[in-house]
Amino acid sequence: MTWVEEELKYADLGDARRNERLVTTVKKLSSAPGKSIPQLCESEAEMRATYQFFANRRIKAQDILAAHTASTIERVKDHETVLSVQDTTDLDFSKHRKKRNMGYLDKPKTKGMKVHTSLCVTTDGVPLGVLAQKTWARPAIKTNKLDPKRAIENKESYRWLETQQIVEELIPENIQVVTVADREADIYELFAQPRRPGAELLIRAYHERVVKTGEDGEEIATISQAIAQVKPCGKITLELKRTPRRKPRKATITVRYAQLEIQPPYGKDLKPISINVILAEEENPPFNKKPVRWLLLTTLPVETFEDARQYLEWYSYRWLVERYHYTLKSGCQIEKLQLESLDRIERALATYDIVAWRLLWLTYQARCHPNDDGGDIVTAEQWQVLYSLTHNSSEEPKGAPTVEQCVNAIAKLGGFLGRKIDGFPGVKVLWRGLERLDLYVKAWRLAVGVGTA
Ligand SMILES: [Mn+2]
Incomplete structure (x- = not known):
């Protein structure tokens, strides 16, 4: 059984043939994630079947994703605590004039749809799968008619609350689930x-x-003012990675935490809430550099510096949902899909969700659990081809590879040099590597005469 069959064993699209088509499609798309559907399909019949699957009104996009979520929950059961990392992204379809029912996006003159995802991540930073995803399109043109005081249920921001409820129901009760999200x-x-x-x-x-401070809670301050009064509990040294806006550097971060009672926004009939606040701040940034500053609100108990440090680390895994959306867009090329209606895109997105998760899982599994058995990451045939290519020999590999060996070999095909300064292979060299591997395997089959079936 391949990982796709295993992953989709709970698929229930109402008909065995549809379930099989889902398995075939995920296998196809994950063999070379960046290729378009016409490029991937080897015959016209196959291409037609793929498009028909995405066009089939009897199939609900949510049911496609549910198959993967069920397997995700199985993985969750091996953990005491998991993170549910939520974030929203835009799918920009401005260049597709034929697409129907697309809405305005935040960037001027763009059109497309919104996607809000909860990605489940382990407390050591391995993505376990998608727990929930909501897609919608706004009206075609932005209007200012909306009442800013309308109930939260009628606001777009309700997605965070809704997703929170879905995730709480999904994760078994004996497992702690921490929702991690940005500002x-x-x-x-x-x-x-x-x-x-x-x-x-x-x-x-x-x-x-x-917040109210002072001995009898008479004084009024902002969260930042109140936390600044607290004595630091410790310092952390961080290796800041390169981002589009920042060069890599070392930063010394001062950590403070306090329990504060936040007051409801003016005009809202809600009670004050007691919450833990963690401030991680670079007090002496290098000249001309923007200091690192994270102000976090949490319902988790913070009693020691170690607790605060732990939660800061969990917060840093929020980055994975950004990588996930990046994999969907840059890796799977979801914004290039030639599908005209929202419901078709939604079915395709749910299918690509599984492909993108697997790619990201591979990337981080190799970092966090390099010595695990990699036997189910690649088929025996793929490993033979990877082994031959990396060893420049046609001898048979001895034993199953580790996760690290598999991922490094795939990444090398994708252009990863593997020098010390290169660190770990990223998701991009992996999707490129998989594409090449697919071609090499086909060529290898022809060479040894096993056909291309
Ligand atoms: Mn965001």
Whole structure:
């Protein structure tokens, strides 16, 4: 059984043939994620079948994703705590004039749809799968008619609360689930929403909310002012990685934490909430450099410096949902899909979700668990081809590879040099490597005469 069959064993699209088509399609798309459907399909019949699958009104996009989510939950059961990392992205279809029902996006003159994802991640940073995903298109043109005081249920930001509820129901009750999200999720109603035991929030603060300080709570301050009064509990040294806006550098971060009672926004009939605040701040940044500053709000108990350090590390895994959306867009080329209607794109997106997750899982599994058995990552045939290519010999490899051996060999095909300064292979060299591997395997089959079936 390949990983795709194993992953999709819970697929229930209402008909065995549809389930099989899903398996075939995920296999096809993951063999070379960046290629278009016409490029991937070896016959016209196959191409037609793929497009028909995405056009089939009897298939719900949610049911496609549900198959993967069920397997994700199985993986979750091996952990005591998991992270549910939420974020939103835009799929920009401005260049596709024929697409119907697309809405305005935040960038001017763009059109497309919005995607909000909860990616489940382990506390050591391995993506376990997608727990929930919501897609929608706004109206075609932006209007200012919306009442800013409307109920949260009628706002786009309700997606954070909704996803939180879905995730709480999905994750077994004996497992702690921590929602990790950026400043966009600093929504008072999200903190006020009742949660099941073991469901916690870890969210970067956006609003300078009001807190009451002083001995009898008479003085009024903002969160930043209140936390600045607290004595630091320790320091962390971070190796800041290169980003589009920053060169890599070492940063010394001062950590503070406190329990504060945040007051509801003016005019909202909600109660004050007692919450833990963690401030991680670079007090002496190098000249002309923007200091690192994370102000986090959490419902998790913070009693020691070690707790605070732990939650800062968990927050750093928020990056994985960004990588996930990046993999969908740059790796799987989801914005180039030649499908005209929203429902077709949604079915394709749910299918590509599985492909993108697997790519990201491979990337981080190799970093966190390099010595695990890699026997189910590649087929025996793929490993033979990878082994021959990396060893420049046609001898048979002895034994099953480790995860690291597999991933490094695939990455090398994708252009990864593997020098010390290159660090770990990223998701991009992996999707490129897989594409090449697919071609090499086909050529190898022809050479040894096993056909291309
Ligand atoms: Mn965001």
